[in-house]
Amino acid sequence: MAGNSQRKGAVRKGTSKKGATVGSGGQRRRGLEGKGPTPRAEDRPYHKAHKQAKAAAKRAGSGSGTGSRGSGGRGGSSGGRRSKHSSEVVAGRNAVVEALRAEVPVTTMYVAGRIDADDRVREALATATSRGIPVLETPRGELDRLTDGAVHQGLAVQVPPYEYAHPRDLIDPEAPGIPLVVALDGITDPRNLGAIVRSVAAFGGHGVVVPERRSVGMTASAWKTSAGAAARVPVAMASNLTRALEDFRKAGFFILGLDMDGDVALPALDLAGEPLVIVTGSEGKGLSRLVRETCDQVVSIPMSSAVESLNAGVATGVVLYEIARQRSVG
Known part of the structure; x- marks a missing residue:
């Protein structure tokens, strides 16, 4: 129709190409371009992993300051006491009951709503209530x-x-008995630390020293293994273990290294009656070079050839028993 033929755009010009007469502004081309690598789950604000990482960072930040150790808290150092680890959460019914039985200092108990209570839950609730734990x-x-x-x-x-x-703090002239301290060099298993703390308490020791780096700390697992002894035996942290051993030596202690390649067998130990620091190395690497050079004497435990070595917790317990035996008959 003539009228319609005058409407703009109704008749295609002979020179035009078939298709849209107006450009897309590059949207189609850009839509075909890649958007780069997919961000990690932790970097995506609405992903569960991002929220968990953010919550963990927040808890670590809030727990890095000085907190209460609960029962059995002991003396600090110049500049305040130091905490190596942030607060931790022990999860699971068996783990919670074991922690409470071992007198691990607990600040809060969390119970799910409408929980199916069994004997473990009832025991945990009763213990928490009796101790005034929220x-x-x-x-x-x-x-x-x-x-x-x-x-x-x-x-x-x-x-x-x-x-x-x-x-x-472990150099205390007024402490009862002959001073006896255990220092750990490269021990990374918290169960070994807990067992050593328990042995120190059993055989009249006065404390344990752990280095600040490359060493286990007093976690809930170490507390449980100590069976409550961690509430009575102080654990000190040394920024430099070799320097700390030198300080003990200046205070009149003898440094006794424990290693399977020791120069003296345990029954021949002649320093039991002196103030002692027993240094226990890791089961795999033993004593580090600098620590070994600091020792006044390195002793070994005689064993059957069928057994290559004892773990650090057992070996330290054996030495502590022998020292206590010699002191009792000396």
Whole structure:
């Protein structure tokens, strides 16, 4: 129709190409371009991993300061006591009950709403109530976040950072008996640390020293293995173990290294009656070079050829027993 033929755009010009007469502004071309690598889950604000990482960082920041050790807290150092680890959460019904039985200092207990209570839950609640530990009813989603997705079975407890003494605090002329301290060189298993703390308490020792680096700290696992002895035996942290041993030597202690390649067999030990620091090395590497050179004497434990070595906790217990035996008959 003539009228329609005059409408703009109704008739295609002979020189035009078939298709859109107006450009897309590059949108189609840009739509075909890649958007770069996919961000990590932790970097995506709405991803669960990002929220967990943010919550963990927040808890670590809030727990890095000086906190309460609970029962058995001991002396500090110049500039305040030091905490090597942030607070940790013990999750699971068995783990919580064992921690409470071992008198691990607990600040808070978290219980899921509408939890199916069994004997373990009832024991945990009764123990927490008798000790005045706050019990918080917590949604399961919040418990998942607090435990970083661990299998908590509706029950968890918070353990505060352990407050370490200073090595100089273990040099106490008024302490009863002949001074006896155990220092650990490269021990990384918390169960070994807990067992050593327990042996020190059993055989009249006065404390344990751990280095600040490349060493295990007093975690909830170490507390449990100590069976409550960590509430009575102070654990000190040394920024430099060799320097701390030199300080003990200046205070009149003899430094006794424990190594399977020792120069003296344990029964021939003649320093049992002196103030002692027993240094235990790791089961794999033994004593480090500088620590070994600092020792006044390095002793070994005679064993059957069928056994290559004892773990650090057992070996230290054997030496502590022999020293206590010699002191009792001396």
